[in-house]
Amino acid sequence: MVDDAESGDGIVESQRAIDPRLLAILVCPVTKHPLRYDPVRQELISKAARLAYPVRDGVPILTSEAARALDDPPHQV
Amino acid sequence: MPIESKPQTDHADPRSRPFDRALLRSRRRRVAGAADQADFLLHRVGEDLADRLSIIKRAFPVAANIGAHHGVLSRRLRQVETVGMIVDVEAVDALANQCDGPLVIADEEALPFAAASLDLAVSALSLQLVNDLPGTLAQIRQALKPDGLLLAALLGGATLGELGEAWLIAEEEITGGASPRVAPAIDLRDLGGLLQRAGFALPVVDSERVTVAYASPLALMREIKAMGASNMLTQRRRAPVRRDVLARAAQIYEQRHARGDGRVLATFEIMTITAWAPDASQQKPLKPGSAAVRLAAALGTDELPTGEKPGG
Numbered sequence: 001m002v003d004d005a006e007s008g009d010g011i012v013e014s015q016r017a018i019d020p021r022l023l024a025i026l027v028c029p030v031t032k033h034p035l036r037y038d039p040v041r042q043e044l045i046s047k048a049a050r051l052a053y054p055v056r057d058g059v060p061i062l063t064s065e066a067a068r069a070l071d072d073p074p075h076q077v
Numbered sequence: 078m079p080i081e082s083k084p085q086t087d088h089a090d091p092r093s094r095p096f097d098r099a100l101l102r103s104r105r106r107r108v109a110g111a112a113d114q115a116d117f118l119l120h121r122v123g124e125d126l127a128d129r130l131s132i133i134k135r136a137f138p139v140a141a142n143i144g145a146h147h148g149v150l151s152r153r154l155r156q157v158e159t160v161g162m163i164v165d166v167e168a169v170d171a172l173a174n175q176c177d178g179p180l181v182i183a184d185e186e187a188l189p190f191a192a193a194s195l196d197l198a199v200s201a202l203s204l205q206l207v208n209d210l211p212g213t214l215a216q217i218r219q220a221l222k223p224d225g226l227l228l229a230a231l232l233g234g235a236t237l238g239e240l241g242e243a244w245l246i247a248e249e250e251i252t253g254g255a256s257p258r259v260a261p262a263i264d265l266r267d268l269g270g271l272l273q274r275a276g277f278a279l280p281v282v283d284s285e286r287v288t289v290a291y292a293s294p295l296a297l298m299r300e301i302k303a304m305g306a307s308n309m310l311t312q313r314r315r316a317p318v319r320r321d322v323l324a325r326a327a328q329i330y331e332q333r334h335a336r337g338d339g340r341v342l343a344t345f346e347i348m349t350i351t352a353w354a355p356d357a358s359q360q361k362p363l364k365p366g367s368a369a370v371r372l373a374a375a376l377g378t379d380e381l382p383t384g385e386k387p388g389g
Contacts, residue, residue: 019179021162025139025194029187032219061182062189063168 016058028053029062045070094208095261097311098184101206102169105305109171112147115303118345119146121287122201122230123153125349129228130157130197137197137226141166143217144185144203148176154199163199185213190220197221200229202347205236205263206309214275224356227277233263234284234346239334240297240326247326256314268348277352278359284348290340294330297343 018037028035028046035044035053043052044060051067053060108115130137138161142151145165154160155178167173168184183189185200185207198217207213217227241259248255263271265282272280291297301307334342353359373380 021139022164022179022181025164025191026181026189027191029183029189032192034191059173059180059182060189061170062187063182063184064187066182 018055018058018060022060026060026062030064043068094311096206096208097309097313098186098206098208101305101309104307104309105169106171108303108305109147109169109175111303112172112175115300116146116149118287118347119149119201120153122347123150125347126150126199126201126228126230127153127157129349129351130154130160130199133159133226135159137161139195140164140197140199141190141195141220143188143198143200143213143229144168145173145176145180146201146203147172148178150199150201151176151178160197188213188216188220190216192219193222193225195220195222196225198225198227198229200227200231202230202232204229204231205233205260206306210263211271211274214271214277218276218354221354223354224358225354227350227352227354229350230347231263231350232345233268233348234265235286235344236262236346237301237343238262239330239341239343240294240301243294243326243330243333244322246329247322251319251322251325257310257312258308260310262346263348265348268350272350272352276355278355278361280350280352282348282350284346287345287347289343289345290336291343292340294327294341297330297341 017039023035023037026035026044027033028049028051030051031046031048033046033048035046037044037055038052041052042055044055044062045052046067047070049067050070051064052070053062053067055061136159140154140160140163142148142154142163142165145151145167148165151163151165154163162179164179164181165173165176166181166183166185166188167176168182170182173180173182181189185203186209198221204210204213214227221227237259244258245255265284268282269280272282291300298307330341336342371380
């Protein structure tokens with residue numbers, strides 16, 4: 001799968017999609033709650049922790065250092 | 078104002094967080110490009126864990142390699158028939174990028190796996206540098222399915238004891254005090270206790286001492302640096318190492334641990350954990366008083382009242 005949707009600051013380049021077998025077993029490392037995959041922004045969203053973890057070239061980066069706080073909500077998708 | 082202003086530094090009580098994990102990550106990132114030049118212990122552990130897995134008669138469709146380094150263990154375990162997908166978990170991106178399976182960037186202390194999602198968790202030479210080992214073990218336990226297996230090797234016990242001793246003596250002699258240099262090592266008994274506290278069934282820990290010969294104490298120190306494992310203790314002395322202390326430590330090391338050919342010996346103690354997530358199918362002791370057959374019958378002997386001696 002290739003995402004060609006626009007994001008706020010440009011075109012998301014042909015990202016490798018996240019492995020669905022991975023998505024099935026990953027949770028938020030902080031709260032252990034489920035993650036929601038946002039394929040447009042290439043983020044994994046933890047509602048419970050109010051964090052968005054980046055996904056780069058199909059690789060989830062599930063560290064609190066890399067995460068974006070959800071308190072400044074981005075444009076709604 | 079705290080003196081430490083670097084982001085990602087561990088600020089908590091240094092006694093409960095012995096390792097500066099942010100420093101460790103930055104060191105490992107710096108040497109990541111040459112990781113395959115200092116990975117002989119990882120290869121050794123990979124062979125050993127592959128052997129141990131291949132004699133277990135069951136399949137492990139979903140596995141995770143916790144603290145994957147540059148993927149040595151996973152590459153080896155992908156050759157084991159009973160192992161399916163192995164997800165590499167590594168906090169240092171420059172190492173993680175050298176892994177070649179499904180990959181997650183995450184810290185060993187905050188694992189991103191759903192409860193009961195893994196059939197197998199493996200780890201090679203990473204868990205000795207975790208600050209909260211009981212916490213990490215508990216997270217692994219929860220991520221394992223019932224009857225899932227944890228198979229992990231970590232350094233402990235006598236690891237680099239010779240070097241720690243040489244530093245201690247040299248520093249004491251020259252500066253009149255000693256600062257921590259070699260990481261505190263966990264021993265077999267502690268590890269067994271931690272596994273039980275983390276809720277594992279049938280935990281077994283064994284250990285093997287590997288003696289490695291180096292051209293000199295400095296060659297050993299260079300190798301440790303190449304592993305990204307030089308002093309990352311939270312309570313380390315921040316000042317640069319004094320040349321005279323370094324020279325004296327090397328001298329003491331040579332005096333005590335040189336072989337006939339002038340090379341010096343260093344010990345690495347590899348401790349290997351085999352532990353299972355509890356499951357009703359596992360062997361466990363029967364309740365007292367639930368025996369259906371007399372012990373005497375099972376032994377083919379006569380039962381005597383207490384206090385009497387056979388033939389007496």
